[in-house]
Amino acid sequence: MAKRASSTGFPYNIAEETRNAVNSLLKVAKCQIPQECRQAILDVKFTSTNTGTPIFPCPFKETEAVGALKAVEAGIALSIANLSLEARERKATVDLERASAFLFSTYLATIGGYDKASTQSKALLKDTDLLHAQSDLYRRLSANLYETKIPGQYFHLHGSLEATTALNMIGLPGHQTRVTDYHECIDLIESHVKHFTADELERMNAKNKQAGVSCLKPDEFKATEHGKLLTKEPPWTIDTLETASSPVPFTTQQFETLQPQILAGIKVLELCRIIAGPSIGKGLAEYGAQVIKVTSSKLSDVPFFQVDVNLGKHTVDLDLRSQEGRQAFEKLLEDADVILDGYRPGSLERLGYGPKQVVELTKNRGKGIVYVAENCFGHVGPWADRPGWQQIADCATGVAWEQGWFMGLNEPVVPPFPMSDYGTGCMGTIAALTGLYKRAKYGGSYYGKTSLCQYDIFLLGLGTYSSEIQEQLRSMHDPEFFELRHHDSVDEVGKRAMRTMRRTHPELFDGDLHTKETWSQGFNADVKFVKPVVHIEGTWTGWLRQTRPNGHDEPTWNGWEIEQEMLA
Secondary structure (H helix, E strand, O other): OOOOEOOOOOEOOHHHHHHHHHHHHHHHHHHHOOHHHHHHHHOOEEEOOOOOOOOOOOOOOHHHHHHHHHHHHHHHHHHHHHHHOOOOOOOEEEEHHHHHHHOOHHHHOEEOOEOOOOHHHHHHOOOOOOOOOOOOHHHHOOOEEEEOOOOOOEEEEOOOOOOHHHHHHOOOOOOOOOOOOHHHHHHHHHHHHOOOOHHHHHHHHHHOOOOOEEOOOHHHHHHOHHHHHHOOOOOEEEEEEEOOOOOOOOOOOOOOOOOOOOOOOOEEEEEOOOOHHHHHHHHHHHOOOEEEEEEOOOOOOOOOHHHHHOOOOEEEEOOOOOHHHHHHHHHHHOOOOEEEEOOOOOHHHHHOOOHHHHHHHOOOOOOOOEEEEEEOOOOOOOOOOOOOOHHHHHHHHOHHHHHHHHOOOOOOOOOOOOHHHHHHHHHHHHHHHHHHHHHHHHOOEEEEEEEHHHHHHHHHHOOOOOHHHHHHHHHHOOHHHHHOOOOOOHHHHHHHHHHHHHHHOHHHOOOOOOEEEEEEOOOOEEEEEEOOOEEEOOOOOOOOOOOOOOOOOOOOOOOOOOOHHHHO
16 A cells, blocks of 8 residues: 555554554464465555644654454454355454554543543442542552652552552552542652662562562663563464363354454453453453453452453353352363453462463363453563563553653653553453464464563564654644643543644544444443444444443353344
8 A cells, every 4th residue: 555645744554554564463473373364464454544643742653553453353253254154255344443442442432421430420330449449539549650869760659459569568558538639649759669779679569479679670670581582483472281182163153233253152261450461351342352350359350441351251250269159160261262360370270260270170171262461561571470560561561651751751651541451461361362263273272372561572673653653643632631640640640641642633532433322221321432443344343242340241152132222
């Protein structure tokens, strides 16, 4: 496709750049993509109305990266369709506007007409913020980027979903009822972080088992022992767990006016929280899988994120430390095809549900299983066992420093939106699809692994935009966005990014071109969500049921509803 000049006269074509990203991805993915699926990936078509600048106020090729990942996802899904349906020529298409929307879909989602930033949405949500790490601003800002004792050295403190331990670690109480102003909270916490060097904070962090991390520049990360090992890894891996079980063919199913869904009949147990892990389950549900999200009422979760990532699923609360919860889970496990693990490495093994243990538990049922694990730091290297979230990966790998440099600063800034989360979710979906494809062709059980840091490594490997494009982005987006500094929270960064993008790319926000709104019985409100990114000829991609809060359903594979509004 030839480059066309944008309305501002600068030549840029996002579809062509995404095609380049596909070629890069095929190289770094190596043998993790079945050879016979590669042509289907290369044949994926990209649609876009954007012939000007990229969408986001950042220097990274985010749309291109996730567009390439969606092309791989589409190519493998198409290959599955040719196994389960009539084998024929099929066209697969990736909509790059929707790929962009996918990267901040929790910000585009609304419940009862209210978005994530609206205080009115809270009344419609299930309160799963058990320890008030989200609702209390002071505690919320325990997860934030601060300057240390050494000027120019930064550390991302992270109180995760609890906050008190991280605050106590730097000499602050877990609660401060008199400190409620945004800047007052930041100044107070940063003043205490500045008592310590990054090395001292790292030692304290390890002692207290916290998710914080030193904010490294890209070359600094690559020079670490962990960086040296992880940068040699492909973005995801698929290993064989056993080869004794026989091939498991896919089944096909058709609902009224719909064409068949590729993963109809596939059953998925999702043990994940927040965004990256649940996005894998959401991706599999999009292709027709029955996905049960398993959480515990004793574990905190971010209430609004469930509006987006629980789309298409059933959700159950099971305490896997109790006999009753284990019995219910193992009953579900008897029929499961995929297990999704979004916890720190070793957590599910300690409960008896790691990959090898699951294979042992299901060895007599006549079919193998696909186990996919997602974490922050990857599954190799000295940091593999560290806890972490998106901001931690972005700070560890150098993404935050690149964002700050783009903004004209000599300090890091966490990029807008949970884009690394959604990109990692897409890589996990690819791993699961690949495992299911291999199980159908060859039999056996498979273990897929990916991480937030591996997505960031792939993203950085694509390079940042040229200086000309970066300058154009700076000139087109609101000056207010570029007033952000290292200590501004992800919520503040996202809020300002939304404001400038509503002006520069209104097509992502207006009307029903890229979003859809239907009634959610679980939330008792209308919920708007981003439409599917991928279309595969002769099949239907989409969710059969609206979202619902955690713990809404009974733990069973029987009696699943299909909502007609979702099929329209």
